[in-house]
Amino acid sequence: MYQCQAQKSSSEKPIAVSIIMPVMDETVSLRETVKVVMDENPREDIHEIICVVSKFTLPESLTICRELEDTYPGVVWTREQSRPYLGGALQDAFTWATGTHTMLMASDLETDPHVAKDLIARARGGWDIVATTRWTSGGGFEGYNPVKLIANWLFQKSIGLLYRTNLTDLTFGYRIWRTELLRGHAWEELRHPFLLECLLRPLLHGATATEIPVRWEARKEGESHNPFWRNFLYFRIAFKLWVHGRNKLPFKSPAEVSQ
Numbered sequence: 001m002y003q004c005q006a007q008k009s010s011s012e013k014p015i016a017v018s019i020i021m022p023v024m025d026e027t028v029s030l031r032e033t034v035k036v037v038m039d040e041n042p043r044e045d046i047h048e049i050i051c052v053v054s055k056f057t058l059p060e061s062l063t064i065c066r067e068l069e070d071t072y073p074g075v076v077w078t079r080e081q082s083r084p085y086l087g088g089a090l091q092d093a094f095t096w097a098t099g100t101h102t103m104l105m106a107s108d109l110e111t112d113p114h115v116a117k118d119l120i121a122r123a124r125g126g127w128d129i130v131a132t133t134r135w136t137s138g139g140g141f142e143g144y145n146p147v148k149l150i151a152n153w154l155f156q157k158s159i160g161l162l163y164r165t166n167l168t169d170l171t172f173g174y175r176i177w178r179t180e181l182l183r184g185h186a187w188e189e190l191r192h193p194f195l196l197e198c199l200l201r202p203l204l205h206g207a208t209a210t211e212i213p214v215r216w217e218a219r220k221e222g223e224s225h226n227p228f229w230r231n232f233l234y235f236r237i238a239f240k241l242w243v244h245g246r247n248k249l250p251f252k253s254p255a256e257v258s259q
Contacts, residue, residue: 051076109221187201
């Protein structure tokens with residue numbers, strides 16, 4: 001039903017990536033993340049890096065954002081979200097992105113910045129979505145809560161079967177989309193379950209998808225803003241979207257959105 005589909009083309013295509021990085025209390029890790037991305041990718045591939053901040057972002061983190069703007073003028077931008085929480089921040093950022101592709105990654109090194117070049121390379125081949133997975137060979141976890149690990153595995157298996165998808169990590173927010181696939185949706189989630197919603201909605205509309213392995217390491221800076229109990233809310237949006245089905249989901253085509 002919603003299987004990962006074969007690539008439409010093996011030829012490389014021009015790519016200009018808008019990278020979205022929510023920022024709350026990160027400093028050293030934020031600076032390192034941006035540096036790795038800029039050092040390891042051709043300048044023409046990185047269209048922009050958007051540091052999404054809020055009224056709760058620490059002053060020290062805002063200072064680093066401004067420093068990065070000075071270091072990479074015309075590439076790094078700092079913008080303040082108007083919608084609340086992580087999901088709201090990403091919804092705002094999706095409307096700001098102007099590249100051919102949009103990549104979501106963390107600023108706390110939980111998403112390995114060295115993998116960004118691999119995501120871009122795979123997306124260049126023609127996939128609509130390239131996700132990352134911690135559950136296949138080459139991936140893995142370091143410093144992950146054992147109870148949460150089991151719950152995560154059960155969730156991935158159950159939702160994967162429900163949606164009949166070969167993707168094995170539906171909630172890890174380290175992925176790249178063709179930007180137009182993020183337009184026109186009636187998004188619902190404002191908190192962390194949005195990481196699942198922004199993958200499932202394009203899949204339900206027929207997007208092709210693949211994944212590459214990545215290792216996850218617990219953040220070494222700042223605090224997690226996603227308490228364990230909130231993970232159960234992922235089931236709500238997963239079942240709601242599944243019940244509606246792709247033919248009943250509100251959606252405007254990219255052409256309609258641009259009018």
